[in-house]
Amino acid sequence: MRSENSPTGQKRRSVIEDVRRAQIIDSAVATIAELGYANASLARIAEHAGISKGVIAYHFAGRDNLVDQLVEHLYREITEFVVPHIQRETTAVGRLRARIIAVGGYVGAHRAEMVALAEILNNLRDAQGRLRYGDEFNEPLYRGMEEMFRAGQESGELRRFDTRVMAVTVQAAIDSMVAYADSYPDHDVDAHATELADLFEHAVGATPHQHRGEP
Amino acid sequence: MRSENSPTGQKRRSVIEDVRRAQIIDSAVATIAELGYANASLARIAEHAGISKGVIAYHFAGRDNLVDQLVEHLYREITEFVVPHIQRETTAVGRLRARIIAVGGYVGAHRAEMVALAEILNNLRDAQGRLRYGDEFNEPLYRGMEEMFRAGQESGELRRFDTRVMAVTVQAAIDSMVAYADSYPDHDVDAHATELADLFEHAVGATPHQHRGEP
Amino acid sequence: MRSENSPTGQKRRSVIEDVRRAQIIDSAVATIAELGYANASLARIAEHAGISKGVIAYHFAGRDNLVDQLVEHLYREITEFVVPHIQRETTAVGRLRARIIAVGGYVGAHRAEMVALAEILNNLRDAQGRLRYGDEFNEPLYRGMEEMFRAGQESGELRRFDTRVMAVTVQAAIDSMVAYADSYPDHDVDAHATELADLFEHAVGATPHQHRGEP
Amino acid sequence: MRSENSPTGQKRRSVIEDVRRAQIIDSAVATIAELGYANASLARIAEHAGISKGVIAYHFAGRDNLVDQLVEHLYREITEFVVPHIQRETTAVGRLRARIIAVGGYVGAHRAEMVALAEILNNLRDAQGRLRYGDEFNEPLYRGMEEMFRAGQESGELRRFDTRVMAVTVQAAIDSMVAYADSYPDHDVDAHATELADLFEHAVGATPHQHRGEP
DNA sequence: GATGAATGAGTTTTCATTCAT
């Protein structure tokens, strides 16, 4: 692919290129979500998009490059949606609930994206066979949650517990909500998220339900 | 593969055949755990076992058949280890704790098995691309937990919550413990399991720790 | 490609077209010399020239056409440089020496051109896989040298030898000088050429050195 | 491919494997000699051998591996044929003549091998585009010849000349004999070789023909 | 029982070429 850099060092892309790239990424997301990472060959992604295989080669430097950009794209989209919901809250419990419910809301409208992302994170490996996005990839996420938990514990809002285990479990619970929604398309994800928020509110030891104005 | 049935209808297998099958399954477990499901080709499994590829073809009807038997084998082993611990308990909370802690104990000695099993369950698909062991596969597990939870709710031992969400989340929490242990080999899985038991004890609303004889 | 003929039958080309063609040919020469014929894809040639692949397609009817014109261009350049040096001489030995030393002089300033030319002559093949510029391509060259040798033999200036073998060998010696200079960039090509001239002067049996004024 | 090492560290190969490998190498030689290195794809080599593409993959680790073994094989064969002829001689001129005439004799019976070898040496490149067997590869050959020349110069058998240029030129002359024989199948290679021997005998300044018993 | 050998389908990638703008 051409590589004229604009003065800012950014690749300059034409409109049509942006459209194609987005189309290919969308097709990759759909294909991976439906058939799984291993079965989402470039041929199938191209077929799904109604284009020739070569087009993908033209717009992306290779399969790895496509996947990288896909992950980056989805990650940014999700983060941009979820983070504001969290930052709006001030208490530890509020932030925890916000995190869970925001993801639940996002899943409702972007089921395939979430499934595809999970597929990639669980399967993409380097040449030595090691997971490229293993738990180490979640470290920043875990650290952020732990900090939040510790603050809540200091203030007495939360009970004492192992913050790392709690963080890992919260993330796993959210991921399982996505997977479950994929298996049961009629599943009410928002209700699931709310229920999950209650679950962890109890788990962190806060007196539940009061934040919703109940006596 | 040969399938001469004995008079009782049992498959008759020679000792050497049983040994080979076990050896191959062990090798498959190790290979899948290390390289992931997609990279665990028959060639690599055979190489790891120090045998020729053809041997696998001889003892198993094909790759799918090998994987099926592997899943069945691991599932039985785990179940046989965990179920007694659960049945020993009488209360809902006790059973919940027992389930979590028993799996944690099993993981300690059988990390590769658990990782391989998770790899397969998350990746094995049928010809149409659908997950072979999707959440539907967990239905019996979920149903069992739900029943347990409902009983606890009836008796007042547990608070009211969505039993399905709780079951899905418990299972996800256990699975994440396995994955985390795989990423961080020095992780203390037993401590993790205990912490998880506490977490869910709070989550289901039981007054924690009393079952351990505290006032 | 357009081919509007002028009234005189000459192709009419704009200045800009000539410039572009020269630029592309130069880039092709450099790319082939550096990476070899097989690795000099149009994409790489275009990249090296800082233009788009399409430009090449516009100015040349295809890859083969580009290569043809490249060969023709280089061949003309070299011939135009070398032939005058030869024609200045009158004796067979003088002409032989002039040929060798002139090419040596040309190589000094045009190493890449010579290497690229050799790459093409040795690799370009037709659809049936036959070398397009095989030894048959050298026939005129060989014939010219043979004539020269025969004249020298008639006049007694040269010993009797197989003129064809001598011609083939002279050409090979010259080509090997180019290749050697490519492998060893610090090699003194002029000295090599002079040495080669001496070598063949002995080989054709002339009493050496006398033409340089020695007694 | 399997890799059971014998106690000596040598790969243990079955007879049938040796036969297949030889067959594939022969087919590769023929294909490269006929179509050139770049056009000798594994598919064509397999087709020429009347086998499936996969067979090559089974017996060789990859294209590079096949080519490596091919080069090694041909190089050994040629060396084993030529070296004894050289060592039989005692004088510098005798050895020079022997080298040339021996190769000429070998070419007569193994034209395709020589052409294929030349094709590979001139075209095989590493990932950076550098010739894998450039002139550096000929260094041992050149050094050997230089040593021979210097000895002859010391003893007064040969005139003074640049030994490196002479060595490079001798080798080039031999190679050109092979190429010429490829272009003109009816060419008398033995006569060519003898002529070449005479040529270089004059070139190195020895009084020619005396070693053949003339007064 | 076990193995080496062979096959053909499927994967990613590179590339010359064509075309609309």
Added chain:
DNA sequence: TATGAATGAAAACTCATTCAT
């Protein structure tokens, strides 16, 4: 004129499977 975009063929390689011994 020039370019970006798209195509499809061919390449090397991997792999599950089949088969004769």
